[in-house]
Amino acid sequence: MTSPNQEHQLxxxxxxxxxxxxxxxxxxxxxxxxxxxxxxxxxxxVLLGVSLIMLLDGCRSSSDSWxxxxxxxxxxxxxxxxxxxxxxxxxxxxxxxxxxxxxxxKMGCNGKHLKYKLNGLYAFLLSAALxxxxxxxxxxxxxxxxxxxxxxxSAGMAVSLLLSLVLYLCPIHTHASAxxxxxxxxxPLLRFVLxxxxxxxxxxxxxxxxxxxxxxxxxxxMMDLNYLLTAIEMNSLSLSLVLVIVFHLIYILDFLIDExxxxxxxxxxxxxxxxxxILGEFIWIPFFSSLPVYFLLQRPNHIHFLSAVPIxxxxxxxxxxxxxxxxxxxxxxxxxxxxxxACLQTIRSPTGRRLLVSGWFGWVRHPNYLGDILMMFAWCLxxxxxxxxxxxxxxxxxxxxxxRASEIEDSCLKKHGDAWREYCRRVPYKLVPxxx
Numbered sequence: 001m002t003s004p005n006q007e008h009q010l011x012x013x014x015x016x017x018x019x020x021x022x023x024x025x026x027x028x029x030x031x032x033x034x035x036x037x038x039x040x041x042x043x044x045x046v047l048l049g050v051s052l053i054m055l056l057d058g059c060r061s062s063s064d065s066w067x068x069x070x071x072x073x074x075x076x077x078x079x080x081x082x083x084x085x086x087x088x089x090x091x092x093x094x095x096x097x098x099x100x101x102x103x104x105x106k107m108g109c110n111g112k113h114l115k116y117k118l119n120g121l122y123a124f125l126l127s128a129a130l131x132x133x134x135x136x137x138x139x140x141x142x143x144x145x146x147x148x149x150x151x152x153x154s155a156g157m158a159v160s161l162l163l164s165l166v167l168y169l170c171p172i173h174t175h176a177s178a179x180x181x182x183x184x185x186x187x188p189l190l191r192f193v194l195x196x197x198x199x200x201x202x203x204x205x206x207x208x209x210x211x212x213x214x215x216x217x218x219x220x221x222m223m224d225l226n227y228l229l230t231a232i233e234m235n236s237l238s239l240s241l242v243l244v245i246v247f248h249l250i251y252i253l254d255f256l257i258d259e260x261x262x263x264x265x266x267x268x269x270x271x272x273x274x275x276x277x278i279l280g281e282f283i284w285i286p287f288f289s290s291l292p293v294y295f296l297l298q299r300p301n302h303i304h305f306l307s308a309v310p311i312x313x314x315x316x317x318x319x320x321x322x323x324x325x326x327x328x329x330x331x332x333x334x335x336x337x338x339x340x341x342a343c344l345q346t347i348r349s350p351t352g353r354r355l356l357v358s359g360w361f362g363w364v365r366h367p368n369y370l371g372d373i374l375m376m377f378a379w380c381l382x383x384x385x386x387x388x389x390x391x392x393x394x395x396x397x398x399x400x401x402x403x404r405a406s407e408i409e410d411s412c413l414k415k416h417g418d419a420w421r422e423y424c425r426r427v428p429y430k431l432v433p434x435x436x
Contacts (some may be wrong), residue, residue, distance in 0.1 A: 038189035045193065045279055049157040052288055053150050059295045059389055080151035084159050084282075087222070090130075091214040094123035095205050105263040114199060116206055116263060120213045121256040127218060128225055135229050142229035149287070149294065156282040164275035167200060167207070168192045195274025208273045211281040212262060219286035221252045227293045240303045240382035241296045247315050247379035248290070254323070292380050292390040301384040308382070315378035322371025325360035329368070332356060347426075349419040357426050364429045365409070369401040373431070405430050 053075060100119025107113055134140045145152075168191070179197065200207045224245050231237045255261070262268055271277070287294075332341050336354055345362065346354035360367040376394035383390035409430075412420045430436055 038187045038193060041193045041276060042189060045276055048279060049153060049283060052283055053153050055291065055389060055392070056149055056153065056287065056294060059291065059298045059387075061298055075150045076154050077148065077151045080148045080155040081158065083145070083148075083152065084155045087219070088159070088215070090127060091123060091210070091218065092205060094126060095119070095210065095214065097122055097126075103260045103263065106269045114206070116209055116260075117204060118259045120218065120259045121253070123214060124218045124221055124252075124256055127222060131222065131225060132229070141233065142226045143233050145226050146230045146294075146297065153283050153287055156286075157279065160279040160282040161275065164192065164278050167273070167278075168196065168275075191274070193275045195272030195277065198272050200273065208268065208277075209262070211273070211278055212268070213256075213259060216281035216285035217252055217255055219282075220289045221249060223286050223290040224248050224293055227290065227297050231297060234297075236297070236300055238296070238300055238302055239305065239308055240301050240384075241293065243308055243311065243382045244292050244296060244379045247375065248293070250315075250319065251375060251379075254319075289393055291393055292383050295383055295387070295390040299386070301382065301386070303382055303384075311378055311381050314381070315375050318371045318374025318376075318378060320371070321360070321374065322368050325367035325371065328360050329356070347419050347422055349416040351415060353416075355416065355419055355423050357423055362427055364431055364433055365424070365427050366401075366405045366431055369405060370431050372401060373398050402431065 095117060097119050099122050100117060103116050103118050104113035105116050131140075135142055228237075228241070228245050231241055267277075328341075331338065332344070336346075341359075343358075344356055345358040347357055349355055356362070364370055373394065376397050377391075380390045380394055409420075409424075416423075
């Protein structure tokens with residue numbers, strides 16, 4: 001999906017990857033110009049975890065006491081650290097499963113395409129099966145995990161900090177991974193927060209791919225599964241909670257089935273991996289993205305079956321817009337002469353390529369982003385309107401996709417020139433038809 005890596009949008013907006021060159025020692029160096037102050041970025045990293053803990057604590061029923069002031073044990077315990085470490089070890093082991101395809105990604109600095117093991121779907125299914133089996137056999141209680149939600153966030157922060165320090169102090173040197181050089185500063189704090197290597201690897205495990213897919217997305221799905229089992233234990237399973245979890249799982253499964261799509265994203269190809277990216281994948285994606293489910297677990301909202309129908313239609317509409325527009329875009333890129341696209345109108349670009357100005361991309365300029373936004377708002381509607389908290393993830397998503405659309409359009413204007421101006425004249429709306 002488009003918005004899996006929301007937490008490092010700050011990084012993406014503030015850094016400009018400029019060029020790749022070979023130095024005398026033969027190692028590739030990526031020149032990056034960063035606009036961000038290192039101290040400001042460090043403050044953002046701290047506030048990311050603190051704000052997430054406060055948001056999760058704010059989801060609790062108003063009749064409960066404020067947990068943050070009740071005891072330090074609510075935000076830190078070693079059992080939570082052990083759980084996070086066990087999850088990492090499990091995902092690292094599943095990364096080596098002899099299933100799934102090996103796909104080529106971007107070109108490494110050694111002139112060869114980097115290869116990635118795409119078996120995230122199998123890793124998730126086995127993780128979910130193992131967790132469910134342990135719960136069914138009484139070995140673990142999902143409610144015990146949910147009760148540790150705040151300390152799990154703290155543990156994720158601590159582990160991501162430790163992993164980032166290891167990558168910074170003991171950088172992994174491979175022939176394919178480029179070194180990052182910030183041409184406007186040599187500040188070590190900036191290199192720690194934003195990263196100093198493009199594609200570090202531990203054996204066959206690409207660290208960036210691992211944290212994005214296995215920690216971020218699979219972690220999100222596992223938290224949703226845990227909340228579902230917690231609701232069953234509490235005998236508080238509701239239609240609204242089931243709807244949100246089903247929507248989430250459809251979203252995540254679609255991403256894992258097409259796992260290779262992450263290999264072409266800008267943050268994957270052009271951004272180094274540092275503390276802010278690792279922290280976001282460890283805490284923001286799994287816990288912030290699943291916040292609507294946690295909210296419903298703490299404040300149940302019962303909806304009528306008839307109310308669920310338009311919500312499902314909204315989600316289904318968003319999913320179809322997202323899926324079909326991406327299929328049209330990717331298919332046209334692969335073979336613009338395919339008879340299936342013969343009826344579509346195009347504009348010839350100075351680059352020799354053709355720009356679609358009909359079909360989905362004649363409706364709005366970024367229909368796949370519109371689909372994302374509709375899906376995310378659909379899975380918040382079952383939460384009701386008693387609080388703004390469950391609506392924060394889609395609001396953030398809308399803002400980030402809006403910024404991302406502007407970035408893409410600036411790049412397309414430089415690349416296609418007058419052809420892009422003509423496209424914008426014929427298709428005047430970015431995201432929402434006749435609105436924006």
